[in-house]
Amino acid sequence: MKKGPWTPEEDQKLISFIQQYGHGSWRLRRCGKSCRLRWTNYLRPDIKRGKFSLQEEQTIIQLHALLGNRWSAIAAHLPKRTDNEIKNYWNTHLKKRLTRLGIDPTTHKPKNDAVNGNSPHAANLSHMAQWESARLEAEARLAKESKLQPGFTQAQPLPLMTRLVLNKITPQPSLPPCLDVLKAWQNSWSSSSSSSSKPAKMHSMYAMMLATDDLESPTSTLSFPNSSNSNTISISQVPLPNSTITATAAASGSGADDDIEPYIMAAAEALRSGGRSYDDDDKFEGLIENSEEEEKHYWNTLLNWANDLPSPGLP
DNA sequence: AAGCTTTGCAACCGCTATAGT
DNA sequence: AACTATAGCGGTTGCAAAGCT
Numbered sequence: 001m002k003k004g005p006w007t008p009e010e011d012q013k014l015i016s017f018i019q020q021y022g023h024g025s026w027r028l029r030r031c032g033k034s035c036r037l038r039w040t041n042y043l044r045p046d047i048k049r050g051k052f053s054l055q056e057e058q059t060i061i062q063l064h065a066l067l068g069n070r071w072s073a074i075a076a077h078l079p080k081r082t083d084n085e086i087k088n089y090w091n092t093h094l095k096k097r098l099t100r101l102g103i104d105p106t107t108h109k110p111k112n113d114a115v116n117g118n119s120p121h122a123a124n125l126s127h128m129a130q131w132e133s134a135r136l137e138a139e140a141r142l143a144k145e146s147k148l149q150p151g152f153t154q155a156q157p158l159p160l161m162t163r164l165v166l167n168k169i170t171p172q173p174s175l176p177p178c179l180d181v182l183k184a185w186q187n188s189w190s191s192s193s194s195s196s197s198k199p200a201k202m203h204s205m206y207a208m209m210l211a212t213d214d215l216e217s218p219t220s221t222l223s224f225p226n227s228s229n230s231n232t233i234s235i236s237q238v239p240l241p242n243s244t245i246t247a248t249a250a251a252s253g254s255g256a257d258d259d260i261e262p263y264i265m266a267a268a269e270a271l272r273s274g275g276r277s278y279d280d281d282d283k284f285e286g287l288i289e290n291s292e293e294e295e296k297h298y299w300n301t302l303l304n305w306a307n308d309l310p311s312p313g314l315p
Numbered sequence: 316a317a318g319c320t321t322t323g324c325a326a327c328c329g330c331t332a333t334a335g336t
Numbered sequence: 337a338a339c340t341a342t343a344g345c346g347g348t349t350g351c352a353a354a355g356c357t
Contacts, residue, residue: 006325006326038326041325084324085325088323088325089323089324
């Protein structure tokens with residue numbers, strides 16, 4: 001059985017074969033597995049090749065923070081990108097970039113004490129830590145929902161948050177579901193000294209997740225059986241994690257969910273539209289290439305958009 | 316220009332899950 | 337129930353191209 005790189009002739013042969021017989025049968029002189037992979041990762045007509053956009057990069061990083069190395073799950077939220085391509089891009093580009101910024105690409109947490117405010121990048125790293133908190137909260141909340149709602153049904157394909165967590169995060173066998181992430185979440189809140197700013201930062205990180213293009217897709221709807229008016233709600237209406245709401249209430253004396261959402265959406269909107277066009281790849285290519293300073297600027301700008309918004313719990 | 320090193324990515328490998336017999 | 341084939345996944349490897357000395 002032949003191995004190694006595919007020749008153009010073989011590609012053509014494979015394409016012709018698929019055009020004639022579909023992609024259910026992988027019988028050429030190559031092994032079936034190799035043919036299938038070549039098709040799914042390279043020849044398929046609906047594959048987008050070439051440089052990743054800023055939006056795609058953000059999405060990958062955010063999803064990696066949520067899912068870890070679950071490349072197929074990540075790829076499901078990046079239209080026309082394959083898991084293999086995303087995996088390669090992470091390993092060769094994004095991982096290095098995060099490392100250079102002092103972020104552990106595995107845990108998405110700062111690598112040193114810079115969070116305490118002594119380093120020039122303290123704010124940046126602090127944001128990343130908050131991001132991680134949001135991640136843990138999302139995991140906990142959605143996993144909890146999946147547990148509490150056995151009759152959970154979906155009217156449409158589940159979007160980002162739900163699919164990521166409900167379908168992909170496996171409960172730890174030795175612990176009750178969610179206990180570990182809830183504990184981590186609790187620690188992340190209790191260990192910080194500035195309680196009054198927590199809700200705003202939390203909302204900002206949540207908003208960053210909401211701001212991804214993927215969440216704006218037509219399929220970005222959630223459905224819950226006990227939703228009041230309709231069992232399908234838009235992603236912009238996804239409620240904040242309960243503990244976030246509680247923390248906000250504790251800080252502000254108000255517990256209404258309605259107080260929170262405008263700030264989330266404002267932050268999301270600011271990220272989407274403010275200052276730069278994420279669709280214009282050429283415009284910003286230079287920003288994210290080569291220069292460490294430019295990279296820091298890129299990240300700081302992005303993250304500060306979220307942090308500069310007012311605290312919902314404060315006057 | 317030549318040789319060496321690094322980078323990027325397609326392809327492979329090994330494993331698990333699932334479907335069919 | 338046991339076996340086989342296939343699909344899917346994530347980690348790793350190998351090699352061509354680019355970069356560097």
